[in-house]
Amino acid sequence: MRQSYLETIRLIERLHRRFLDVIKAELDxxxxxxxxxxxxxxxxxxxEEQLTIGELTVRGYYLGSNVSYNVKKxxxxEYLEQERSPHDKRAMRIRLTQKGRDLCDRVNELYERNCTALAKGVLEADDLTEVNESxxxxxxxxSDYINYGRF
Known part of the structure; x- marks a missing residue:
């Protein structure tokens, strides 16, 4: 169990880095x-959502210290626009500009090409479903360990 657990942790990290490399290659x-x-x-x-920086962080997409910098960039x-929340003047809401939506369309096309390539005998949808459940x-x-101090 220990060996499989440690391999899973390493694979998660490597897969995330490799996926970022795929996105970088597409941008290039x-x-x-x-x-x-x-x-x-x-x-x-x-x-298509309107979010605060805090909501991005809470959803667990990114590390908090980097989110503010990346949103600023x-x-x-001109990929994002900001406006003050009408309900809480301290909070800034962000949403995609047209330039941001256009780039998202290109990234979604990349996702579709990836799915098509995987479906050609590399992986079945059921395989991914099983991995996702695990x-x-x-x-x-x-999360239970972080929140309650136990496994």
Whole structure:
């Protein structure tokens, strides 16, 4: 169990880094140099929603210290726009600009090409469903430890 557990942890980290490399390669292919792979992933995860920076962090997409910096750069490069929340003047809400939505469309096309390639005998949808169930269970176990100090 220990060996499989440690391998899973290493694989999660490596897969995330490799996925960011895939996004970086796509940005390079598209000739987009004013945004990095992490910022493109942030845009993709925001999608059509309006969020605060805190909501992005709470959802667990990113490390808190980097979110503010990346959002600032995305606003500067006109991928995101900010406005004060009408209900809480201290909070800034963010949403994609047209430029941000256009990039999200390109990233979604990348996802579709990835899915098509995987479906050609590499992985079945059921395989991914099983992996996802296991990862969600692992996430719950870790969350319980963080929240309650026990496994």
């Amino acid at each position: 292919r598209l000739g987009i140099s004013d945004i990095n792979n992490v910022q493109a992933l942030i845009l993709s995860n925001i999608g 995305l606003v500067e490069n 990862l969600r269970t692992l996430e719950r176990v870790w």
